[in-house]
Amino acid sequence: MTFAEAVTGPHGRPLDRICLEGVSATGHHGVLPHERVEGQVFRADVVLHLDTRAAATSDDLAATVSYADVAQDVHDVLAGSPADLVETVAERIAAVVLDRPAVHAVDVRVHKPQAPIEVPFDDVSIVIRRDREHAPVVATPAVSGAEPRTASEVAGDQRAEASPSLGLAGAAAAEPSYGPAVVAPTMADALADEPVGAEPFGAESFGAEAFGAEAFGTEPAGAAEAPETAEPAEADVAPYLDPLDAAPARPIGAVLALGANLGDAQVTLRDAVTDIDRVPGIQVTDVSPLARTAAVGGPDQPDFLNAVLIVKTTLSPRDLLRAVQQVEELHGRVREERWGPRTLDVDIVQYDTLTTTSDDLELPHPRAHERAFVLVPWAEVAPDAVLGGLGGGPVSQLAVTAPDRAGIRWLALDWLTGPTQSTGQVATDGGPAPSAPVQSVSVERAPAVAPDARSSEPETPQAPPTPPHGYASEAPQGYAPEGPRDYAPEAPRAYSPQPSQGYAPEAPQGYAPEGPRDYAPEAPQGYAPETPRAYVPEVSTSSTPQAPLVPIFEVPSAPQPPAPPVTATPHAPVPPAPSTSQVPAEPPASSYELPLPYDPPAQQPAYEPAPQAYQPPAEPSYEVPDQPQAYQPPAMPAPPEQQVYPAFGEPARDDAYAVWGPPAPADPFGTSAQHPTAAHPEVPEAGYDPTERDR
Numbered sequence: 001m002t003f004a005e006a007v008t009g010p011h012g013r014p015l016d017r018i019c020l021e022g023v024s025a026t027g028h029h030g031v032l033p034h035e036r037v038e039g040q041v042f043r044a045d046v047v048l049h050l051d052t053r054a055a056a057t058s059d060d061l062a063a064t065v066s067y068a069d070v071a072q073d074v075h076d077v078l079a080g081s082p083a084d085l086v087e088t089v090a091e092r093i094a095a096v097v098l099d100r101p102a103v104h105a106v107d108v109r110v111h112k113p114q115a116p117i118e119v120p121f122d123d124v125s126i127v128i129r130r131d132r133e134h135a136p137v138v139a140t141p142a143v144s145g146a147e148p149r150t151a152s153e154v155a156g157d158q159r160a161e162a163s164p165s166l167g168l169a170g171a172a173a174a175e176p177s178y179g180p181a182v183v184a185p186t187m188a189d190a191l192a193d194e195p196v197g198a199e200p201f202g203a204e205s206f207g208a209e210a211f212g213a214e215a216f217g218t219e220p221a222g223a224a225e226a227p228e229t230a231e232p233a234e235a236d237v238a239p240y241l242d243p244l245d246a247a248p249a250r251p252i253g254a255v256l257a258l259g260a261n262l263g264d265a266q267v268t269l270r271d272a273v274t275d276i277d278r279v280p281g282i283q284v285t286d287v288s289p290l291a292r293t294a295a296v297g298g299p300d301q302p303d304f305l306n307a308v309l310i311v312k313t314t315l316s317p318r319d320l321l322r323a324v325q326q327v328e329e330l331h332g333r334v335r336e337e338r339w340g341p342r343t344l345d346v347d348i349v350q351y352d353t354l355t356t357t358s359d360d361l362e363l364p365h366p367r368a369h370e371r372a373f374v375l376v377p378w379a380e381v382a383p384d385a386v387l388g389g390l391g392g393g394p395v396s397q398l399a400v401t402a403p404d405r406a407g408i409r410w411l412a413l414d415w416l417t418g419p420t421q422s423t424g425q426v427a428t429d430g431g432p433a434p435s436a437p438v439q440s441v442s443v444e445r446a447p448a449v450a451p452d453a454r455s456s457e458p459e460t461p462q463a464p465p466t467p468p469h470g471y472a473s474e475a476p477q478g479y480a481p482e483g484p485r486d487y488a489p490e491a492p493r494a495y496s497p498q499p500s501q502g503y504a505p506e507a508p509q510g511y512a513p514e515g516p517r518d519y520a521p522e523a524p525q526g527y528a529p530e531t532p533r534a535y536v537p538e539v540s541t542s543s544t545p546q547a548p549l550v551p552i553f554e555v556p557s558a559p560q561p562p563a564p565p566v567t568a569t570p571h572a573p574v575p576p577a578p579s580t581s582q583v584p585a586e587p588p589a590s591s592y593e594l595p596l597p598y599d600p601p602a603q604q605p606a607y608e609p610a611p612q613a614y615q616p617p618a619e620p621s622y623e624v625p626d627q628p629q630a631y632q633p634p635a636m637p638a639p640p641e642q643q644v645y646p647a648f649g650e651p652a653r654d655d656a657y658a659v660w661g662p663p664a665p666a667d668p669f670g671t672s673a674q675h676p677t678a679a680h681p682e683v684p685e686a687g688y689d690p691t692e693r694d695r
């Protein structure tokens with residue numbers, strides 16, 4: 001059938017049609033968290049197939065169907081209880097329209113012109129036809145307009161209409177009412193013989209999953225398409241769902257920032273990449289180059305090594321936070337001082353397009369937009385990335401104006417598989433590390449891990465993920481959740497994504513498997529500042545003496561498809577890692593040539609930096625006040641004698657590692673000629689309690 005094509009009536013002739021086009025409302029339907037939170041426009045076209053001759057004869061509205069009432073009902077469904085799928089929305093509209101006995105059949109088209117589709121498109125819509133025989137499979141939604149009618153009433157009316165000579169109208173009227181309307185997907189005649197409430201044809205009957213109701217994992221059990229036995233007014237109220245607890249039905253993109261400046265930082269970061277990739281529900285799809293960066297804020301401390309991971313995840317934002325905090329903990333993270341030195345820091349920079357603030361989690365990360373140590377590696381691995389939220393914008397643009405950009409010492413591409421550097425033992429006293437001169441260079445897009453490097457280490461079970469570059473939503477680079485992982489076959493995933501497998505079932509670890517969820521949200525968080533645990537990499541190239549291996553999980557030592565079940569191994573707290581930093585002071589040998597000079601990554605979106613309205617505070621401060629404009633990079637006072645953006649200094653390089661960044665402004669923080677490492681412009685506010693945010 002085509003949309004609105006005539007339907008043959010009981011007398012063998014085409015029925016008349018009432019056509020209603022373009023009823024629109026903001027609805028919260030969709031599988032992605034932001035669709036649920038923000039809502040978008042939905043539009044519906046509806047064609048009612050009925051016989052209008054009686055109305056025409058009597059000229060009486062009561063003898064037909066009021067299109068105004070139908071329009072109201074359609075609007076209410078569009079704006080009502082969120083569903084995952086437009087299919088469900090269309091089905092609900094069909095049900096509410098067919099609740100009118102005069103209507104023999106209905107065609108429904110639901111448009112979703114703002115659907116999250118990554119290529120240019122005009123509209124996407126679903127078209128369905130439902131009638132008395134091929135009836136809607138959802139309960140009739142409670143809407144403001146029509147009185148809900150029982151299925152018996154509907155069926156009785158139909159039979160009376162179709163076969164008045166049988167006198168069934170009276171019989172139908174004599175039937176008991178079974179409560180709110182439920183329309184069965186079987187013939188109307190069959191309905192009259194059974195109590196409609198006894199065998200409802202709600203989503204359960206057809207498998208809720210098939211309709212996506214449970215797939216999103218957000219609707220409480222029974223709320224999806226169960227017959228609406230509650231009061232209609234209440235039934236239509238969508239349950240409140242904190243978007244931070246909403247697990248997406250399909251993997252969404254997220255960005256994680258890693259940093260470390262205690263212990264063998266490169267080894268830690270490497271292992272952290274592997275650990276994160278092994279978490280059920282997280283897949284690392286891309287890994288940035290490694291950046292050595294001057295510490296920003298906090299006390300005098302060694303340089304950091306920083307990297308950014310692009311991941312796909314099916315975890316809710318909070319579960320993702322718990323997971324990465326667990327990995328921090330595995331690596332001996334101790335929170336003593338805000339912005340203090342740490343063995344490992346993992347921040348969620350961005351989670352899909354979610355923008356939200358709560359006590360425990362803010363998305364996007366509130367300081368990401370002003371941190372070159374995040375933006376520079378991110379821009380290298382995802383040149384077209386855009387940071388959302390306040391102060392957000394094209395990452396590559398934010399990177400070249402970030403206040404700490406001059407503190408980016410160098411970038412290394414092969415850090416996942418290349419030799420780790422422990423020659424640059426620096427500053428065990430917390431003093432700044434000697435740094436390579438900061439120059440202007442570029443990092444050419446190249447795989448994070450050389451294919452030869454990968455194949456040269458096939459047997460290494462700890463080999464970190466070596467994903468293909470270019471995570472993006474475009475199809476060619478896209479994520480194929482069901483397909484085989486196309487990278488690092490030599491690095492088997494130790495954890496099967498089967499729902500029954502928990503991440504770290506033992507209680508202190510904080511994650512107890514609970515049904516299909518990998519993480520028990522209510523479980524205590526694993527972080528325990530009073531019992532720091534040193535992380536001991538299972539495979540380490542570090543020359544630093546390590547504490548005995550204390551595995552958290554038994555990890556298969558060779559590829560074993562399918563992945564074996566995870567076995568939790570009890571482990572006791574072990575002494576903290578030595579507080580020495582092995583952040584290499586000089587660029588280590590690299591197998592990648594990094595061309596000079598620096599050019600902003602190709603394919604940048606056209607973007608003009610907004611006028612620089614921000615005036616730096618008189619006191620050195622790393623905090624840049626949030627500015628309400630989206631896509632406005634944090635303003636930087638231009639260095640007095642140089643144009644730092646977009647023209648960078650002379651090409652210069654001295655070895656295979658790149659020294660990244662524009663020439664250091666003479667006084668990037670407007671305070672003195674100090675190098676930012678020494679200046680430590682990120683000063684916590686007075687009275688800062690380091691435990692305050694670390695619940």
Ligand SMILES: Nc1ncnc2c1ncn2[C@@H]1O[C@H](COP(=O)(O)OP(=O)(O)OP(=O)(O)O)[C@@H](O)[C@H]1O
Nearest residue numbers: 338339345347348360361362364365367693694695
């Ligand atoms: N996007 C986010 N990513 C990670 N943690 C966050 C985020 N938003 C809020 N938090 C909260 O911040 C708390 C402190 O995190 P953490 O100790 O990593 O801070 P930090 O790294 O010292 O400082 P910063 O937040 O400036 O990077 C965490 O316990 C977490 O609850």
Ligand SMILES: Nc1nc2c(c(=O)[nH]1)N=C(CO)CN2
Nearest residue numbers: 259293294295296304339373
């Ligand atoms: N260079 C650098 N500086 C920092 C970093 C970091 O990862 N790198 N992390 C901080 C708090 O998250 C504070 N300062």
